[in-house]
Amino acid sequence: MTVASSGEALRVALYLRVSTARQAEHDVSIPDQHRQGEAWCATHGYELVETFVDAGVSATSDRRPEFQRLIEAARERPAPFDIILVHSFSRFFRDHFELEFHIRKLARNGVKLISITQEVGDDPMQVMMRRVMTLFDEYQSRENGKHTLRAMKENARQGFWNGSLPPIGYRIVEAERRGAKVKKTLAIDPMHADTVRLIYRLALSGDGITGPMGVKAIVEYLNDRRICTRDGGRWGIGQTHKILTRTTYVGRHRFNMHGKGKTPKSDDEIITVAVPPLIDQATFDAVQAHLRARNPKTLAPRLVNSPNMLTGLLHCAQCGGPMVMRNGKAGRYRYYVCQKKARTDTSRCTGMALPMDALDTLIAKHMTARLLVPKRLKIILTQIFERQRERIARDGGDRLDELTRRGEEVRLRLKRLLKAIEMGALSLDEPALQERLAYLQALQTRTGEEIRSLLAELNYAGTLAISPSLVRRVIKAAEERLLERGHGFRRSYVSVFAKQIVAEAGKVQIVYAR
Numbered sequence: 001m002t003v004a005s006s007g008e009a010l011r012v013a014l015y016l017r018v019s020t021a022r023q024a025e026h027d028v029s030i031p032d033q034h035r036q037g038e039a040w041c042a043t044h045g046y047e048l049v050e051t052f053v054d055a056g057v058s059a060t061s062d063r064r065p066e067f068q069r070l071i072e073a074a075r076e077r078p079a080p081f082d083i084i085l086v087h088s089f090s091r092f093f094r095d096h097f098e099l100e101f102h103i104r105k106l107a108r109n110g111v112k113l114i115s116i117t118q119e120v121g122d123d124p125m126q127v128m129m130r131r132v133m134t135l136f137d138e139y140q141s142r143e144n145g146k147h148t149l150r151a152m153k154e155n156a157r158q159g160f161w162n163g164s165l166p167p168i169g170y171r172i173v174e175a176e177r178r179g180a181k182v183k184k185t186l187a188i189d190p191m192h193a194d195t196v197r198l199i200y201r202l203a204l205s206g207d208g209i210t211g212p213m214g215v216k217a218i219v220e221y222l223n224d225r226r227i228c229t230r231d232g233g234r235w236g237i238g239q240t241h242k243i244l245t246r247t248t249y250v251g252r253h254r255f256n257m258h259g260k261g262k263t264p265k266s267d268d269e270i271i272t273v274a275v276p277p278l279i280d281q282a283t284f285d286a287v288q289a290h291l292r293a294r295n296p297k298t299l300a301p302r303l304v305n306s307p308n309m310l311t312g313l314l315h316c317a318q319c320g321g322p323m324v325m326r327n328g329k330a331g332r333y334r335y336y337v338c339q340k341k342a343r344t345d346t347s348r349c350t351g352m353a354l355p356m357d358a359l360d361t362l363i364a365k366h367m368t369a370r371l372l373v374p375k376r377l378k379i380i381l382t383q384i385f386e387r388q389r390e391r392i393a394r395d396g397g398d399r400l401d402e403l404t405r406r407g408e409e410v411r412l413r414l415k416r417l418l419k420a421i422e423m424g425a426l427s428l429d430e431p432a433l434q435e436r437l438a439y440l441q442a443l444q445t446r447t448g449e450e451i452r453s454l455l456a457e458l459n460y461a462g463t464l465a466i467s468p469s470l471v472r473r474v475i476k477a478a479e480e481r482l483l484e485r486g487h488g489f490r491r492s493y494v495s496v497f498a499k500q501i502v503a504e505a506g507k508v509q510i511v512y513a514r
Helices: 021-026 029-044 065-074 096-107 124-157 193-205 215-224 237-245 281-294 301-305 356-371 374-423 431-460 468-483 489-497
Strands: 011-018 047-055 083-086 112-115 170-178 181-188 252-255 271-274 314-316 323-328 333-338 353-355 498-504 507-512
Touching (some): 011 029, 011 065, 065 096, 096 112, 124 252, 124 271, 193 374, 237 281, 333 356, 356 468, 356 489, 356 498, 356 507, 374 431, 489 498
Parallel strands (some): 011 083, 083 112
Antiparallel strands (some): 333 353, 498 507
């Protein structure tokens, strides 16, 4: 038996790894590596003190949770083990340089890396043999990766899905079988498709109160109403922005966009896969225009997020500079003042100060009188209703089928969940279960409301007429909203129609956008 200088058996840490999630799920390789590791320790009389397992991660980089924990432990002084045991050196690292780097780093702390199937000694010839073996492992890994990517690109060219997690709003379904292989494609997921449509609707039109929303406002809207992500979690800015910019939702999924390290690939390497669209192209393009207009890189954040109606639009007639909000009388009064004057640069502009509320009201009333003309509004409403009729005629039936399927799926999930609780398999005391139950119940209620709303649209879409009384009601509602402070509707309205507003003493000029 080999023993340490203290007379105790050498301590071994066993590191196990498989590259793919499929290998991890099948649960064959990991137990086999573990069994061989235990047998090797028993044969040599070593003590197995700890096991580290990375399932479904590549060895081409060190971004592996258990690997990082193993290295941190090996760097402790004194180290908690003397040997790191692997099935083969490729389980530890497939990159030759990284492997040699870590072997040297471990050796400095008295820890040795040993392979069960590739045992080599410490003399120069054996070290050279190890390097040859690891170089071959690295070459083989790169070749396998190249052939795998080629097969995946061809699979994508044929319109099939390559097995990763689909975007929210879609699910993976079987398309066909080729021998033992199952080819899969994306289909619309009735459970979450409407959440994607809602996100686009909020970005383009808002919730009927605010006007078009930015990404942060959409995230707050969804989380406040407990509209969860696919896994039942809360929404974040990054994932919401990705939904709003992903071409998958207009029927064009792009595969192989990035290489190692998220490096963008050239257009000729990217494969476009046709998938069922969730959003029409016009809506997608309009949302992209909104995002570009609100981008802090092209427009200052204070202009994107400002609650003030004229910020970014109002300019001083004397110097052409922007006018900004300032408080007076300990915050009791608010004014628009020339920015240069506000910075005490009187040599460039003597400036002016205009009461904010009075000017906002004046501009809102003028634009209301100018734009909300009954004849003009009737034409606009006619166009809106005509587009609505076309949309309902085109999509209404499919939308109703989708909502019905979602309602049935939610009902079945609730039934299974309640059955498991009744049988004692699940406990209502678990907070996660309570949240899941509340989410499904809320989704069931919302689905029922959406079905009733859609049925009403289908029934009345063809009978709604643009009467004079309807036009008057729309004008009155718009006037009230434009004169109401404290929300983004009137700012959005003014910024759509006004290109610039120039103020001077006793006169305000509005330059309308074409």
